[in-house]
Amino acid sequence: MIIDGQAEFRSLLKHHLSTHWPDAIISDFDPLESGHLPDEFSGAGNDIILLGSRLGDREGAEVIRGFKKKPNFPAVVYFGSKEEAGRVLDRGADGCFLRQGFSHDALIVRLSDILVTRRRVSSTGSLFVGDKAAGIDPLIKGYRFLKKLGTSSHSSVYLAEREKTGVKMVLKVLRQIPDVNDESIAAFDRFLQEYEMIAEIDHPHIVRIYDLGVADDHAHIAMEYLDAGDLRQRINERILASVAVKYLREIASALAKIHSVGILHRDLKPGNIMLRRDNSIALIDFGLAKRLRLQMEITGSGEIFGTPYYMSPEQGHGNAVDQRSDIYSLGVIFYEMLTGEKPYQAESAMGIIYKHAQAPIPLLPARLADYQSLLNMMLAKKPEDRLQSVSEVEEWL
Numbered sequence: 001m002i003i004d005g006q007a008e009f010r011s012l013l014k015h016h017l018s019t020h021w022p023d024a025i026i027s028d029f030d031p032l033e034s035g036h037l038p039d040e041f042s043g044a045g046n047d048i049i050l051l052g053s054r055l056g057d058r059e060g061a062e063v064i065r066g067f068k069k070k071p072n073f074p075a076v077v078y079f080g081s082k083e084e085a086g087r088v089l090d091r092g093a094d095g096c097f098l099r100q101g102f103s104h105d106a107l108i109v110r111l112s113d114i115l116v117t118r119r120r121v122s123s124t125g126s127l128f129v130g131d132k133a134a135g136i137d138p139l140i141k142g143y144r145f146l147k148k149l150g151t152s153s154h155s156s157v158y159l160a161e162r163e164k165t166g167v168k169m170v171l172k173v174l175r176q177i178p179d180v181n182d183e184s185i186a187a188f189d190r191f192l193q194e195y196e197m198i199a200e201i202d203h204p205h206i207v208r209i210y211d212l213g214v215a216d217d218h219a220h221i222a223m224e225y226l227d228a229g230d231l232r233q234r235i236n237e238r239i240l241a242s243v244a245v246k247y248l249r250e251i252a253s254a255l256a257k258i259h260s261v262g263i264l265h266r267d268l269k270p271g272n273i274m275l276r277r278d279n280s281i282a283l284i285d286f287g288l289a290k291r292l293r294l295q296m297e298i299t300g301s302g303e304i305f306g307t308p309y310y311m312s313p314e315q316g317h318g319n320a321v322d323q324r325s326d327i328y329s330l331g332v333i334f335y336e337m338l339t340g341e342k343p344y345q346a347e348s349a350m351g352i353i354y355k356h357a358q359a360p361i362p363l364l365p366a367r368l369a370d371y372q373s374l375l376n377m378m379l380a381k382k383p384e385d386r387l388q389s390v391s392e393v394e395e396w397l
Contacts, residue, residue: 001043004052004079005032008350009099011318013050013079015308015349020108031055043067043074047115053080053099061087068092075114100348140213140220143171159225169210170226174219195221197263197286205254207274207284226284228277232270235336241368244337245397247273250281251330252393258283259323259390266321268329269310270336308352309342313381316353324383327390331378338368343379357381 002010010028017024027046029037036058043049049067053060060078067073068091077095078088085096095110143160149170150157158171195212211222231247239247251273258265265272265286272285308316312328315321335343343362344355361379364372374396380386387393 001046001048001074002026002028002050002052003031003037003055004028004050005030005054005056006052009052009054009079012348012350013052014318016104016107017111019104019307031058039066042070042072046074048094048111049074049076051076051078051093053078053084059087060084061091064088064093065091077111077114140171140173143169143222145171160222162222168225168227169222170224172221172223198223200261201257203254203257205250205281205283206257207282223284224282226274226276226282228275228279230271231273231275231281231333231337234275235270235340238340239337241338241371244334245371247281247337248330248334249394249397251283251333252390254281254283255323255326255330255390258286259326264321264323265326265329266315267307268326268333269307270333273333308349308356309344311353311356312383313353313357314383316356322383323390324386324388327378327387327393328380328383330390330393331375334371334378335362335364335375338364338371 002013004010004013007030010030014026014028017026031037032054036056051060051063055063060080061084064076064078067076075094076092077097078084078093079097079099079102080088082098088096094114097107097110140160142163144163146159146161146168148156148158156173158173159168160171161168195209198207199209199212207226208224209221210224211220213220213222251268255265255268263286265283267285272283274282274284276282310329310332312321312325315325315328332343335341344352344359346352346355358381361376364375374393377385377387377396378393387396
């Protein structure tokens with residue numbers, strides 16, 4: 001539950017939560033509009049309360065003290081100023097962040113720690129995948145583990161090789177056992193859904209999926225190992241306009257394919273676009289993608305997914321999205337490939353979201369002016385003013 005008197009701040013927190021926990025049920029409360037919570041409020045039904053500093057005539061420390069007097073009250077994480085930090089922690093806050101400038105990763109790590117501690121989840125329960133150095137071996141038969149590539153709250157990613165062939169692959173291994181816990185089951189279902197969506201597709205610019213394994217308490221996806229880096233690295237090294245156009249065609253081709261089978265990506269960004277050694281593009285990470293036919297997932301429910309730098313205006317404001325939102329994100333990436341800069345920058349995520357909706361479409365340098373009309377059609381503020389399908393990108397080129 002999010003409690004704060006500023007709607008934009010509540011939306012920002014929703015963005016951070018729903019990006020990491022897409023199935024989280026998030027409620028919010030505006031104490032300025034609705035008045036203070038009644039004294040009998042027990043926090044029941046909530047795992048964590050996110051309490052902002054906009055509380056009207058009440059101080060955060062006093063509100064927290066009142067909360068903590070109640071038995072079995074949920075964890076409380078406060079967002080305010082440096083001066084308030086000591087007071088709110090003394091009153092029992094389980095965490096404290098600056099209202100402006102906190103990092104997504106730090107927030108998610110702290111909230112995850114709170115959840116694990118409060119639910120007493122042991123390493124032999126939900127969180128079972130770790131490093132060999134820590135004495136925890138994934139033990140997936142048929143694969144030899146080489147190194148860990150990354151980790152998140154739900155899965156770990158390893159570089160491995162298939163023992164029979166010696167072929168290197170990436171293994172994405174579930175970190176939660178599907179048991180009677182609703183959250184674990186939801187994580188397991190999302191993991192399998194990600195595989196099923198990608199496995200349906202055979203396309204040269206979409207990552208190849210080789211295997212899904214479910215045995216004992218492990219589930220894994222074996223996929224193509226893309227060792228030439230991601231598009232983010234390539235942008236930092238500067239890209240020729242002709243190469244940017246090549247990449248744009250390949251990404252558009254991949255998007256056209258997933259759109260044709262009813263899938264939105266919804267988290268398109270340079271970090272989710274990998275390169276092969278032949279310099280071809282491969283689209284990865286469909287963890288936030290949802291089938292268009294699952295209408296409950298694409299209604300204007302107020303949930304915000306994705307990354308602010310690449311969000312369409314409608315996505316940033318929690319409104320319904322369709323394939324035109326992916327087209328907008330692709331336009332942002334095209335601009336960044338051409339110029340080396342993001343089209344909109346600000347000191348906060350809220351500032352970036354605002355600029356996507358209100359700031360003018362940036363102008364390309366004169367040497368790149370030939371692409372301005374295409375960019376305008378991809379970055380139009382209203383979906384109806386954009387290209388209506390990603391296949392039109394090729395036509396405009």
